[in-house]
Amino acid sequence: MSNKYFLVFLAFLFSVSVYSQQGRHRSSLISGRVMSTEKEVVDFATVYLKGTNQGCYTDEKGIYHLKTTAGEYTLVVSAIGYQTVEKKVKLAKGERIKVNVTIAPAVKELGEVLVTTSGVGRVNQSAFNAVAIDAKKLHNSTQTLAGALTKVPGVKLRESGGVGSDMQLYIDGFSGKHVKIFIDGIPQEGAGAAFDLNNVPINFADRIEVYKGVVPVGFGTDAIGGVVNIVTNKQPGKWFMDASYSYGSFNTHKSYVRFGQTFKNGFMYEVNAFQNFSDNDYYVDTYVREFEIKEDGSVRFPPLDKNKIYHLKRFNDQYHNEAVIGKIGLVGKKWADRLALSFNYSHFYKEIQTGVYQDVVFGEKFRKGHSLVPSLEYYKKNLLVKNLDLLLTANYNHNITNNVDTASRAYNWRGDFYEKGSRGEQSYQNSESKNKNWNGTLKMNYHIGQAHTFTFSHVISDFERTSRSTIGVSSKFTDFSIPKITRKNVSGLSYRLMPSDRWNVSAFAKYYRQYNKGPVSQNTDGIGNYINLSNTASALGYGAAGTYFIWKDLQVKLSYEKAFRLPTTDELFGDEDLEAGKMNLKPEKSDNVNLSFSYNHQFGKHGLYAEAGLIYRDTKDYIKRGLDVLGGTSYGYYENHGHVRTKGYNLSLLYSFSHWFDIGGTFNSIDTRDYEKFLAGSSLQESMHYKVRMPNLPYRYANINANFYWNDLFVKGNVLSIGYDSYWQHDFPLYWENLGDKDSKNMVPEQFSHNLFLSYTMKNGRYNVSFECRNFTDAQLFDNFSLQKAGRAFYGKFTRSRTQKIDTMESSECFSVNNKSQFLVSINNKEYMKKFLLQAFAVAFCLGSGVFVASCDDDNNPVDNPPIDGETAYVVAATTGEASYLVVANSLDEGTVSTQGNGTEVIGGTYWVYKGLDYVFALVYNKGGAGTGASYYLGADGKMKEKYTYTYNRITSYGTWGDKVVTVSTGDSKITDEDQNVAQALLFNYLDATDGSQEEGTLLAENYLGNGEKVSWAGLVEANNKIYTSVIPMGMSKYGIKKWPEAVTDQELVTKTDGGSGSGAYTAGVIPSTQYPDNAYVAIYSGTNFNETPVIAKTDKIGYACGRMRSQYYQTIWAADNGDVYVFSPGYGRTAVSSSDLKKVTGQKPSGAMRIKAGATDFDPDYYVNFEEIGTKHPIFRCWHISEDYFLLQLYKKGAEDMINGGTSADVSELAVFKAEDQTIMPVTGLPADGKFGGEPYGEKGYAYMAVTVTTGEKPAFYKIDAKTGKAVKGLTVEADAITTIGKMEYLSK
Secondary structure, three states: OOHHHHHHHHHHHHHHHHOOOOOOOOEEEEEEEEEEOOOOOOOEEEEOOOOOEEEOOOOOOEEEEEEEEEEEEEEEOOOOOOOOOOEEEEEOOOOOOEEEEEOOOOOOOOOOOOEEEEEEEEEEEEEEEEEEEEEHHHHHOOOOOOHHHOOOEEEEEOOOOOOOOEEEEEEEEEHHHHEEEOOOEOOOOOOOOEEEOOEHHHHOEEEEEEEEEOOOOHHHHOOOOEEEEEOOOOOOOOOEEEEEEEEOOOOOEEEEEEEEEEOOOOOEEEEEEEEEEEOOOOOEEEEOOEEEOOOOOOOOEEOEEEEOOOEEOOOOOEEEEEEEEEEEEEEEOOOEEEEEEEEEEEEEEOOOOEOOOOOOOOOOEEEEEEEEEEEEEEEEEEOOOOEEEEEEEEEEEEEEEEEEEEEEEEEOOOEEEEOOOOOOOOEEEEEEEEEEEEEEEEEEEEEEEEOOEEEEEEEEEEEEEEEEOOOOOOOOOOOOOOOOEEEEEEEEEEEEEEEOEEEEEEEEEEEEEEEEEEEEEEOOOOOOOEEEEEEEEEEEHHHHHHHHEEEEOOEEEEEEEEEEEOOOOHHHHHOOOOOOOOOOOOOOOEEEEEEEEEEEEEOOOEEEEEEEEEEEEEEEEEEEEEEEEEOOOOEEEEEEEEEEEEEEEEEEEEEEOOEEEEEEEEEEEEEEEEEOOOOOOOOOOOOOOOOOEEOOOOOOOEEEEEEEEEEEOOOOOOOOEEEEEEEEEEOOOOOOOOOHHHHOOOOOOOOOEEEEEEEEHHHHOEEEEEEEEEOOOOOEEEEEEOEOOOOEEEEEEEEEEEEEOEEEHHHHHOOOOOOOOHHHHHOOHHHHOOOOHHHHHHHHHHHHHHHHHHHHHHOOOOOOOOOOOOOOEEEEEEEEEOOOEEEEEEEOOEEEEEOOOOOEEEOOOEEEEEEOOOEEEEEEEOOOOOHHHHEEEEOOOEEEEEEEEEEEOOOOEEEEEEEEEEEEEEEEEEEEEEOOEEEEEEEEEEEEEEOEEEEEEEEEOOOOOOOOEEEEEEEEEOOOOOOEEEEEEEEEOOOHHHHHHHHOOOOHHOOOOOOOOOOHHEEOEEEEEOOOOOOEEEEEEEOOOOOOOEEEEEEEOOOOOOOOOOOOEEEEEEEEEOOEEOOOOOHHHHHOOOOOOOOOOOOOOOOOEEEEOOOOOOOOOOOOOOOOOOOOOOOOEEEEEEEEEEEEEEOOOOOHHHHHHHHHHHOOOOEEEEOOOOOOEEEEEEOOOOOOEOOOOOEEEEEEEEEOOOOOOOEEEEEEOOOOOEEEEEEEEEEEOEEEEEEEEEOOOO
């Protein structure tokens, strides 16, 4: 529907609503008061005459007045959380009668929850650990649904920025996929970003229910962390309208409107609409990566000074979303108490300012999407038989999301940019993901008297995702052509015994079943070579919950559940970008226990509420996200971690005085630790993380609330309220707290924010004006590590609420359920104090206990690292968990060093380059796009220090040249032909090790060898005052074919359609692989950069010289000590095999080596080695220089056939030493049988030190390989998960 027609439709509904407000005059009157069985006033109860459209609401004193005509009627009184009462009444013409009504608490639609008259506070009758928030009392604020939840004990909101930022709810140690969101009991999986809780205005909800750890069967979900259920207003009204608008800092606009009506024939309609808009241009404190564009167009980067911090605005973080929810239906029919059809439409647009870290900044990247959600709800009490209630729901979510990153610019924090040689600020993409999600729920309640209730529920969901790329590039971690399908069924049965109001107990069982079908890799590393497979998983859970009132004001609750969570589609199949799925993930299972005590007492005008809760979660097969690198690309993957245990407590306290004042708060301590004693796949090696707190999880946080109310200010019924709240969070480490040197650890800093608000309510809540100041101390606030949140901000909001009661006497005599002023005017002390909790006492307690806990929770005993002496030391690159470390060692031949309590925490290096003895460079390949890096030096104190950081184009190869580290890749240039075909270029970055500066350069990759093909490089070798690089021909692009058509050797080689996947994807009209697989080329440069014309050395005795792992090109060109350059070829041309739809030129050359003698510029015609005729006769995969003319070879253990057919799963676990001058191979012996090799080995004094990680229980270690004998012995052991490489460095004083 276009915007024009949609607005016409809204105008029509509004006009009908206004017209329908007119009512007829009644001459008789029914009046009275509604009270609860607990002698409390029931405000906003609905009072109406059955079978008519005549009714009203009680006011804040529980009083109602209802005009009607003479006759006999059934008076019906209902309220949220109470049983409905019916009374017969008879009136004569003009008669006025008084009918007082007493109503008792009752269980509402969602079963085990009982909410108080105001819909807020502890869910008293429920045995489950549940809390309900009265959202109506927050309607005057600019909070979102997510913000309102932060006052619930154990709940924390984690956001990465401003309006529309990524968010997670953290509930008692669980977050993300462990917590499920519902609206009116309907699951919201796949509903779209516009319906994330931090985007939905608080006015959308009537109340919010939170279930922690143990979840009633009525939800039919697999949430082991908890459930958040948004309950909207379903009370009938003849006509109602709510509207609000707020404006604030950072050009933030928020608006909300809700209107609708119920006709006397039972027909109802309702429209909700909201929008959010913000530039999010708040200031951040950050360093700036400066650059200058030289006259020749190249870019130079001066040294980066991280200590120079600037106060700069965000400039690419605009967000807006729009949502409309239309609903029509029938109520009060014999065959249906409620039948409603809803249709939701939402749209969002989000600019992306940063990557995971704040130092990565984007200027044009964005994401957008929309969703369509039709849904149906049917509810019937007393279905067929008395006391049998039925609830049926069904919804369909159709969601489309586009990720766009096509700019060829690089930005810094000032908003300045320069043109790059390649497209994509982070990863060149323009992709579309289409999600289709069906959900159906069935719930039946059967009551036997007042004491017994049986509940059965069944939820079925069907999820399908399809993806496509508009630029023809698919993710290497999935296959876009294969749909991802998940079908989930959760059934539950429960029984509740409630013999009295003093105690009740529930027992339940749940059955889970999941069917999955989608792309599964046939490779051992789980990446690539995808086929369509399916599997099925099932589980049986159970639990019980009970509550008992020890005294009238003292209650205890205990609940337990054997809970399960089924893997999500992303975890099973990946996210279509840089997440790799794992089909055989097992469901998470967790033993969840809650124990709580609450005390609630009223002393005249004084109210006191206190609560203490204990939490225990014992989770196995915990699905953990890890990071890995493939072909230079960092990606996420999922695995069942094993065993995680959570223990914690929540403290809550509130004091209130009459209707004038309240103060309170919460304190939460949640300790989640790794209880997997041994490493995965091993029964011998104990994990270093055993009993260590899980990383990147906040474990202590608190809040304070204080409110003052000035009633009847200026005019009776008007209220001024002044409020204060604050939030505190302890600092916590991003990675494992027991690893790395404390001075270098990445920490999420301590947070303490303060907010003020002022609100003035007029005409008993019909109008409201409010003002807020958030973070009024302008504190630096961070979340999701290093991403800064907004500083001081101001907001204003205007709210108007009007409800036409069903034929009321006068509008001033009746108060609506939509009345916004109730938060300020009528505060039921007993219930209201459950919402606000006294932090003054809790903070004093928690600060003391926090110090105690902090001083006692370090129960790990790290291995003592050997002392460092001498002028040089060895530096190990190691990883533990998701963190990387540089650890200093005194010897390579013996001893043990550990990342536990030692080492410098650094960025995770894909490649490590040791530049002489002074620096080591970490080069990180970020998402196939822009890379980041840093250089480190060895300080005089024996610790590694960061020197400079860098940002550069993607890497396919790298090396050194003088004082510079050089990175190179192939990407788009700025050159196009008349058909807009883009020429490919070699993209260079020169990273200066001495001053931190960097420069960029480009070189046309098309026709580089004179044969029309584009090229890439593999490795850079400094020798004989020259630079040698292996040139890899890569076929012909559209640009090349049009420019040099005569270079096409066979037209059948040109593709007719798009095809391939991952790094092998291609488009129609190209030659995707080389026409010259049996030639090797080496470019020789003699100057100081690559602008000169090189000498090209060519041979047809071996194929192209590089190791391959998908898009990664390993260096296989090395110089011996005498300056001779040896060029090694694995013979990969043989892997280019034609198929029915793609012809390729298949190479014939075996794995071999050639030589360019020192001083020469061509291959030595008298030197040739065929590796498949000597030694074990196996082709090489990678190789490195050791010393003299000795080289270490990594071989395909099962021979050439495995290399050709095995792809990335081929066995490359064999090492050998090659003596080049003698052309002999000697197998390496003494290595562990299950060892996996790290990166580049380190060579010293005739030995190669190779990093080896094993799976049989031993710690990773460096093995010392004698180049002359091939014998390997175990040397330095490193207590880490894996080790990559090692190098020697000299102590520096700066």
